[in-house]
Amino acid sequence: METTFDVLGPLRVRDRNGVDHTPNGVLGRRLLAALLLQRGAVVPPARLVDTVWGEETVPNGPAALHSHVFRLRKRIPGLPVTHEPGGYRLAVLEATIDANRFEALVSEAKVLAPNQPAVALQRFDDALACWRGRPYAELEDTDDGRIEIERLCELHRSASEERLAVLLTLGRAGDAAAELAALVAREPLRERPRLLLMDALAACGRRAEALRVYDAYRLALAAELGVAPSPVIRARHEALLALDDVHAADVAHDDRDNAAAPAAAAVRLGLPPRPISSFVGRQRELDELDRRLRAWRLVTVLGPGGVGKTRLTVELVHRVADRFAGGVLYCDLTTVDAGLPRTSRPL
Numbered sequence: 001m002e003t004t005f006d007v008l009g010p011l012r013v014r015d016r017n018g019v020d021h022t023p024n025g026v027l028g029r030r031l032l033a034a035l036l037l038q039r040g041a042v043v044p045p046a047r048l049v050d051t052v053w054g055e056e057t058v059p060n061g062p063a064a065l066h067s068h069v070f071r072l073r074k075r076i077p078g079l080p081v082t083h084e085p086g087g088y089r090l091a092v093l094e095a096t097i098d099a100n101r102f103e104a105l106v107s108e109a110k111v112l113a114p115n116q117p118a119v120a121l122q123r124f125d126d127a128l129a130c131w132r133g134r135p136y137a138e139l140e141d142t143d144d145g146r147i148e149i150e151r152l153c154e155l156h157r158s159a160s161e162e163r164l165a166v167l168l169t170l171g172r173a174g175d176a177a178a179e180l181a182a183l184v185a186r187e188p189l190r191e192r193p194r195l196l197l198m199d200a201l202a203a204c205g206r207r208a209e210a211l212r213v214y215d216a217y218r219l220a221l222a223a224e225l226g227v228a229p230s231p232v233i234r235a236r237h238e239a240l241l242a243l244d245d246v247h248a249a250d251v252a253h254d255d256r257d258n259a260a261a262p263a264a265a266a267v268r269l270g271l272p273p274r275p276i277s278s279f280v281g282r283q284r285e286l287d288e289l290d291r292r293l294r295a296w297r298l299v300t301v302l303g304p305g306g307v308g309k310t311r312l313t314v315e316l317v318h319r320v321a322d323r324f325a326g327g328v329l330y331c332d333l334t335t336v337d338a339g340l341p342r343t344s345r346p347l
């Protein structure tokens with residue numbers, strides 16, 4: 001096998017016998033990392049000088065660069081770096097770079113996941129085993145480096161999540177739940193791990209914990225970003241609320257359409273999801289609303305935000321639903337905040 005170049009972590013160069021040929025100096029490692037990042041392309045000397053030395057002033061930069069290229073060739077026998085019109089070019093096989101092997105394994109695993117989950121799991125494990133740390137760490141202070149680092153890190157996050165989804169497909173919800181809890185702790189604002197953790201806990205019969213995962217996510221989003229959870233995870237939350245006596249594993253799949261179906265069914269039946277906490281201390285108001293609903297066709301509940309109008313109304317709907325032969329229509333508008341003029345007034 002050719003010399004291999006590992007960039008998923010601190011730069012490492014090894015020959016076919018496993019002998020380490022990693023450059024000793026910081027500048028040499030930065031130069032090699034820059035050439036690997038732009039592999040196959042001719043990189044102008046000025047660009048390489050800026051990447052390797054940064055803002056440091058380098059007297060006779062082209063000559064200093066040539067000297068470091070010479071040292072790289074001496075340190076790594078057979079290194080295919082050439083000086084061409086316009087700059088330097090490193091021509092290495094894609095398979096000799098661990099980042100490319102990682103991407104290829106992840107792509108293969110995603111294709112296999114729907115029909116061969118066990119094989120896909122092995123591919124994901126092989127891909128993640130390539131990861132030794134933050135990629136292209138030598139170039140974190142450069143624009144090109146930061147772009148590639150973020151791209152690879154996002155692919156790593158996505159692969160980790162897809163692997164855990166495969167674990168759920170294979171029925172290993174307990175294993176997935178433990179890993180997902182750690183992933184959620186590292187990425188508290190990322191939706192997919194929360195969604196998968198809710199599924200895993202529900203599949204383990206821990207429905208109340210799954211609901212708490214959503215509540216914690218909703219509060220974190222509001223506090224950090226001032227936004228509400230997406231319709232996808234809200235639908236999963238509503239589906240769990242609607243599962244009063246149904247085993248939670250029925251919805252423990254990573255199929256977004258299936259996730260929304262139970263919530264949609266609850267709307268078609270007309271009843272809003274029943275809250276999991278008990279209703280205490282508002283019996284007088286509930287009785288009064290019940291009385292008014294018997295006397296009037298339209299009853300409107302008014303009050304400042306946060307006093308419990310929605311909860312009171314939901315309890316009323318569940319109490320009186322049997323009186324209406326045509327059923328009840330429940331429309332949740334709690335997340336609607338767009339499309340209204342700022343100076344709107346009652347008609």
